[in-house]
Amino acid sequence: MNGIFYIGATGLNAQQNAVDIVANNITNLNTTAYKRSSVSFAELIAPAAPSSAADSRSMATAAGVTIRPPMHDFSAAELHPTNVAMDIAIRGQGFIPLGKTAEGEALLWRGGTLHVNADGYLAAPNGQPLEAMIAVPRDSSDLTISTTGRVLATVTGQEDPVEIGQIDLVMPSDTARLVATGDGIYRLDESQATLDVGTPGTEG
Numbered sequence: 001m002n003g004i005f006y007i008g009a010t011g012l013n014a015q016q017n018a019v020d021i022v023a024n025n026i027t028n029l030n031t032t033a034y035k036r037s038s039v040s041f042a043e044l045i046a047p048a049a050p051s052s053a054a055d056s057r058s059m060a061t062a063a064g065v066t067i068r069p070p071m072h073d074f075s076a077a078e079l080h081p082t083n084v085a086m087d088i089a090i091r092g093q094g095f096i097p098l099g100k101t102a103e104g105e106a107l108l109w110r111g112g113t114l115h116v117n118a119d120g121y122l123a124a125p126n127g128q129p130l131e132a133m134i135a136v137p138r139d140s141s142d143l144t145i146s147t148t149g150r151v152l153a154t155v156t157g158q159e160d161p162v163e164i165g166q167i168d169l170v171m172p173s174d175t176a177r178l179v180a181t182g183d184g185i186y187r188l189d190e191s192q193a194t195l196d197v198g199t200p201g202t203e204g
Contacts, residue, residue, distance in 0.1 A: 010064030014041060017067050034184060035110065037070035074110075074175055085143055086114040094169035094198065097131035098124055098185065106188045106195060108170065108178065114145075122151070122165070125183050134165030149200040170195040 018039045028034040046063035079089050088111045090096070095108035109124050117123040122134040136143065140153040142161070149167035172178060174193040178186040188195070 007064040010044060010066060014065050014067045021067075021070055031184075035180075036073050037180075038073060039067055039070065041065055041067055071176060084113070085145065087112070088114060088145055088167075090169065090200075094171050094200075095186070096124075096167060097170045097195070098128045099131055101187060104190075106170075106190055107181075108172070108186045108188060110184045110186075112184050124185060126185060128185070130165075130167060132165050132167060134167070136164065140164075147201055167200065169198050169200055171198065 018041075021037050021039050025036040028036075042065070044064040044066055074093070079091060088096075090111050095110060098107035098109055100106055107128060112125055114122050114124070116136045117127050117129060119129070120135050120138065121129040122132075122136060123129045134151055137153055137155050139156040141156070142154040144152040144161060145167065146152070149169070150163055151165045151167060152161035153164045154161050172188055172193045172195055177193040178188055181187055
């Protein structure tokens with residue numbers, strides 16, 4: 001393909017990708033736990049042929065434009081009470097750790113509606129259990145989650161609610177390494193960024 005036409009094609013492709021990202025942001029404006037993505041462009045560089053047989057050096061030359069991987073805005077949004085005990089959200093920074101992928105990558109969740117999966121564990125909307133593996137007793141009639149992440153259940157035969165688990169939070173050292181997988185869930189290769197563990201309600 002002619003170089004000029006190729007450069008023009010990369011520009012059109014980059015603009016189309018940018019429009020798709022903006023459209024996705026608008027579509028998910030009211031989606032729970034969705035974080036908008038921002039767009040930035042980068043120049044494509046290609047090596048040029050040496051100017052002469054005696055000069056083996058190659059000079060870089062412009063080869064078009066592309067978009068960088070989308071950056072997610074993880075700033076805290078306004079929270080709205082739902083009065084549903086299984087709805088949880090994070091006020092401030094942090095993520096709720098889920099189990100790992102088959103490749104060993106960490107799965108992180110910003111919050112939404114918890115449910116009890118088929119195996120009896122508290123899980124995200126996609127069925128992935130929390131990393132804390134909180135088992136819900138079959139005879140429990142009510143669940144309460146405190147602002148510090150303590151999960152309490154009302155169990156038959158017990159006068160007071162019993163604690164069945166603790167939901168902790170983690171914070172990646174580099175949120176730019178997070179890759180969205182849908183349902184407000186992100187995956188992270190821990191070889192590229194570390195995770196700091198903390199308790200909800202503590203400073204930072």
